[in-house]
Amino acid sequence: MEQVTVIGDRLTIHRPWNGDGTASAPEAFHRQGLAFGDVLYRDVSSLRVGIVGCGATGSATAMLLARLGAQRLILFDPDRVEHTNLSRLQGATHQDADRQRLKVDVVGDMVEGFGLGARAVRITEWVGHPSARDALKSCDIIFGCTDDHDGRTLLNRLAFIYAIPVIDMGIRIDPRDPGQPVREAAGRVTVLQPGARCLMCRRVINGRRAASEHLERTNPGEYERQAREGYVVGVAGPNPAVVHLTTDVAAMAVDELVHRLSGYRAAGSCDHRVRQFHMMADRQPGTAETGECRICEDPRDWSKGDSLQPFLGRIG
Numbered sequence: 001m002e003q004v005t006v007i008g009d010r011l012t013i014h015r016p017w018n019g020d021g022t023a024s025a026p027e028a029f030h031r032q033g034l035a036f037g038d039v040l041y042r043d044v045s046s047l048r049v050g051i052v053g054c055g056a057t058g059s060a061t062a063m064l065l066a067r068l069g070a071q072r073l074i075l076f077d078p079d080r081v082e083h084t085n086l087s088r089l090q091g092a093t094h095q096d097a098d099r100q101r102l103k104v105d106v107v108g109d110m111v112e113g114f115g116l117g118a119r120a121v122r123i124t125e126w127v128g129h130p131s132a133r134d135a136l137k138s139c140d141i142i143f144g145c146t147d148d149h150d151g152r153t154l155l156n157r158l159a160f161i162y163a164i165p166v167i168d169m170g171i172r173i174d175p176r177d178p179g180q181p182v183r184e185a186a187g188r189v190t191v192l193q194p195g196a197r198c199l200m201c202r203r204v205i206n207g208r209r210a211a212s213e214h215l216e217r218t219n220p221g222e223y224e225r226q227a228r229e230g231y232v233v234g235v236a237g238p239n240p241a242v243v244h245l246t247t248d249v250a251a252m253a254v255d256e257l258v259h260r261l262s263g264y265r266a267a268g269s270c271d272h273r274v275r276q277f278h279m280m281a282d283r284q285p286g287t288a289e290t291g292e293c294r295i296c297e298d299p300r301d302w303s304k305g306d307s308l309q310p311f312l313g314r315i316g
């Protein structure tokens with residue numbers, strides 16, 4: 001046995017070679033040690049952390065985790081850098097866009113370049129591809145940084161069936177005319193794991209949009225046909241995004257991990273936090289119990305892992 005991780009309101013890691021826990025962190029982490037002790041570095045550096053999606057929030061999450069001392073990152077993203085990404089993709093340069101470099105390479109090279117010990121494994125398949133499964137299952141914790149509803153649906157199931165905590169994040173900006181206050185600008189961080197509520201129940205995932213994305217990926221011809229007839233949803237253009245808001249959401253998500261490792265927040269942990277930037281307010285919306293959710297209200301499949309076949313209980 002390599003490691004025992006206890007998940008819940010806190011995340012506790014037991015590794016046999018942690019010794020008596022008094023070994024000091026490298027000099028670079030002295031100031032964060034003054035705040036939370038060297039134990040934070042030891043915990044963060046021992047975690048294998050997945051980051052699904054290396055766009056605005058994913059690149060910021062990777063940057064923050066590497067600066068905190070994370071050593072083992074696994075980056076998932078098939079996309080390449082475009083010029084429209086440069087306003088918010090941490091680590092990306094004009095040259096990266098000219099060369100259409102893979103986002104996982106840009107973000108991976110950035111965090112390795114810090115010289116703080118981070119190494120990044122790069123997975124260039126879509127997260128739902130069978131070849132990405134072993135890497136996903138090997139993670140101690142996963143940050144969900146995708147705006148792909150189909151990918152989120154997978155992480156939503158994985159968190160409960162493999163008992164791997166997923167810290168999922170998203171941002172929504174509903175603009176009005178320039179110069180007018182927006183209708184809404186909100187960032188969200190949701191923790192998924194057995195005992196918490198899932199993204200379906202919290203109405204974060206749009207099931208029809210997930211189905212449309214799945215069809216587009218698996219059967220483009222049929223997707224085009226249905227799109228012409230108006231049967232598919234969520235095909236609108238790119239969503240609004242601004243770097244200081246996407247980076248703030250990533251910081252909220254990383255803060256949730258830091259609290260769960262260190263216990264530093266007097267307010268405790270939070271499974272679902274919505275920051276309303278336009279109101280300068282943080283909210284923690286609740287979710288009604290229905291007793292009907294097969295994922296988060298019925299514990300029969302929790303922690304079943306590989307014994308549940310097919311993978312994640314899906315047909316096909």
Ligand SMILES: [Zn+2]
Nearest residue numbers: 198201293296
């Ligand atoms: Zn649920």
